[in-house]
Amino acid sequence: MRRRQFMTLLGGAAALPLAAHAQQPTKKIPKIGVLWHAASAEEEKEYLEILTKAFSDLGYVEGKNVEFLHRFPAEQADRFRALAKELVESKVDIAVGVTAKCAIELKQATSTIPIVFVIVPDPVRYGLVESLAHPGGNATGLSLMSVDLSGKRLGLLREAVPSLSRVALLADPKDPIAPGFFSASLNAGKALGLFVRSVEVPTPDAVEPAFSTIAQDGFDGAVVIGSMMFNERARVGASALAHRMPTLTTVGEMVQYGLLMSYGQDFPDYFRKAAGYVDKILKGAKPADLPVEQPTHFKQIVNLKAAKSLGLTIPPSLLVTADEVIE
Template sequence: MKRREFITLLGSTAAAWPVASRAQRRKPNPRVGVLWHAADAKQEEEYLVVLTKAFQELGYFDGKNIELEHRFPAEQPERFRTMAQELAEGKVDVIVAVTGLGAREAKRATSTIPIVLVADPDPVGRGLVESLARPGGNVTGLSLMTVDLSGKRLALFKEIVPKLSRLALVLDPREPSSKPTAIANERAGRAAGCLIKVFEVTTADEIDPAFSVIARESFDGAFAVGPPMYNERVQVGASAMAHKVPTIASNAE
């Protein structure tokens, strides 16, 4: 081989090395499936922005070095199941489940993909994890401790409303955590000498009428429980103020 040909070949091969090397190193971006609870990105805007910002603070930018795949089930159980299956079958690298219902359906859909639960009132009682200290399985995350803190929450409420002797529990009976939450609050109420009555609400239109009855029946306060009340927090707050009912909830929003 002539010297000129060798140099030309070496130069062209060397030029190709970085490209080939980059091609070998290039891997698909990690894919994170996010199973929300509301109906669309607009309803989740406040928290979607927080989630995106949190990833960015860790060095992950959507579309650049990570892919966020959002699903919005609109609080419909069958949509939670369908969307969890979609994410599992799509083999995302991890699933972020915003609610316990989402985590339950994600866990049902896969036993291998890691699932991060944003918050649930009672993840142990609902069988999502073995214990708070040792979750086990493929689910981890945070607990709102709604059931565990029933007595403490009632005690704090009584500090704000000293005359508290009748408390209205406003909840959606379809929410899995509603029953254990009601039982725990009734138990705490008996210990504190406070009558607890459940008011069932299944749609946003039923919130204001429920608070109207609570006020008319002279309840001393209300406890808004669970994701449905959380989703309709603006309406809950407006109704509580309109009917002058002191109200507590399990989360600050």
């Protein structure tokens, strides 16, 4: 064989692997849609940072091997619906619904795209799953026991405020969790010999007037719950202190803003576990086969700074059982 012919053949052979490589399709990176409840990333900062880190710890890097589509409906019913539909039309590979409202709208928008819910009190009652052990559809995630802890919370508040006799329950009536919260707390209060009344707080601007009203009506304690109250945590805390109202919440991340204490699920851990569900599903698991996880640990936080402002002395028994004490 002549040298020129040999070199031509050799050059063609060398080019084959390059050509084959060039023709290989680019690997599709998964799209993860996240439907929050507040109006912006800033309002969701605490949990958004935790969720982002949880995915990072699992090896997911934005723009490299995953694409995140975060949506913020600002607690507006029509926005929840529209943004859920938008995520489905964006053909996300999986959707995360942070609250019950989010999960319900996502479930109504799709029966095929996998859904992981994070903060849902009763996923069976909301029709998200067939049962906790066997979800059976396209959704799974984590379940709360917020309503079931109503008696425990009222008991803790009375331990912190020995003279407690009248308790106001503050929540947005549009929140799916509100009816069950009101009902269970009223029954628990009756069993504890406390007068308990529900107070609807339908908008952020209604937060301060609600605290003003219950203070004028002689209430000596309050319990707040729901996603809108979390969004307005700074306003809730400031109002509680301004009207000298010892206030308990279900969400630990609210306490530092001026609330007296919290008792409830470890929500940061919930977001980390939600990322784990997403990871399993992206790797081939089916939501129908992944049991809904229920809480095994409840976090108690006591704010001594708020107690001092309210003129309260927190008993040692509460400090001993607290997971965290804010000095």
